[in-house]
Amino acid sequence: MQSDTLSNPKFGAASAVPKLPGAGLKAEHVAEILEYRPQIGFFEVHAENYMGAGGRPHQQLTAIRDAYPLSLHGVGLSIGGEQPLDKKHLQRLADLNRRYEPGLFSEHLAWSTHDTTYYNDLLPVPYDEATLNRVCDHIDEVQDFVGRQMLLENPSTYVAFAQSTMSELDFLKEVTRRTGCGLLLDVNNVYVSCTNHARSAESYLADFPVHLVGEIHLGGHAPDVDEVGRPLLIDAHDRAVDDEVWALYETVIQQNGALPTLIEWDNDVPAWPVLLKEAQAAGEILSRAAEAEYRAAG
Template sequence: MTSGPDSQTALPHIAATVPARAGAGLKGEHAAEILEIRPEIGFFEVHAENYMGAGGVPHRQLEAIRRDYPLSLHGVGLSIGGEGPLDRDHLKRLKVLNTRYEPGLFSEHLAWSTHDTTYYNDLLPVPYTQATLQRVCDHIDEVQAVMGREMLLENPSTYVAFEQSTMSELEFLREITRRTGCGLLLDVNNVHVSCVNHQRSAEDYIDAFPMDAVGELHLGGHAPDTDDEGRPLLIDAHDREVDDVVWALYEQVVKRSGPLPTLIEWDNDVPAWSVLLAEAQAADGILHRVAGAELKRAV
């Protein structure tokens, strides 16, 4: 296999389809151990922006892992909700990665991170208005046309609400899927974070979520804090274990959706591989238990 940025995948690797099992985000500090022990896990997810160089150690490790595991490709830099046009060079690099590694899933965030020529190291929220809706749909249409595949759009974690919003987040997401045909990535921790921050019911949000459009689930840890008025404030920190409340919400989701590929996100203060694997195994346990219960009811 050639290792140039435009190379086609030529390895006799396993099927690209991501199974309805738990997976983990691939971190550079874990790659050597993963390649040595070949853990029993459903898939790995990579942040696209970490692999936009032409070669080097990260690509060699990812090529080796891709021989044994399906991949999910998760972008954080497209700025789908940004007011300006999409970065065509960035989108081209995403397409090259998609061709090279044939990920079973591809996702991006409902957020913006650019203004003019400035790039912010954050995923910022958007107002839920008709103008934003049209812009996001136009961007998703462009992404799916260039990539030649379905994109999953992730629900955000939010800390403020916009006065100019004219629809709810759920109405906004439903209309996006209707207009573009894209799927959704349901981040369960983001639901909990946003609902606590806005003093809403996470259970009600999940009950009303358009689950038939969901292709992947995310779980992660959050950091507790308080706002200026002393009310609970949660930060989507990805720096610790999944909270018990989020595990309970996840079980509620799986009872509605059935088993789906589920990623454990842990991007800051990354622990030993064994800790991350244990979180994935806990998610697998819920998937198997709920799926088993559903099968028994069907019989």
């Protein structure tokens, strides 16, 4: 069963975020949130949106931080890239962690840089020994520099690498063993990847080390087909969570207990009440699990 904090002996407790639903913070929603103070567990922000020194974004985030716990989610560190980590980017991440003291701090298992080029995509990595060593070295560097534990998010993938010598799950498990990092379980990414590779999402989740998970992500995906007409899903974050993803999520929560759960909706962002309704749907699943746990303990 997941404890109240996901701890690493080197860095201490990593989670002050409650086991409740949260939502990604969007600038167009801030005024409404601050006026009505909705009952929601936490907000998550993309670190790269707050790497300036000041201005309105920081004014808004400070006001939100005064009222709600925060989760800081990075999308541009390029943990899986072959190049050394960008020291200036790493310093800005450390500064944000000190400034806002988020309950959770996470990054993606992906790469997004090559030479001096930065891509807007989170690109996949091969699961082999060379990549494993590089990713572990990068995570060690991040955790040492920032001075806290990082959660690593499982990716959504569309291709598999011929040079991979281990499964994604074995790769993630070995990364956590070597570095002491935690995991961010994106259930939508699991469903997208397993559909694209004709694998079982249920089997993947049954073997996932949920005891190392500090946060769960849920989001929407866009259906498509590949060049031969097979189903292809795109991790679009532009719509409501799919029914199949909700079902997978409920199974994870029923079997493992409540965890902080974020609704991601980054493109075609709806009005705040729509996003809040999605978070409330996650909250209902979390409440049912808590009630079941209470009855079992009584």
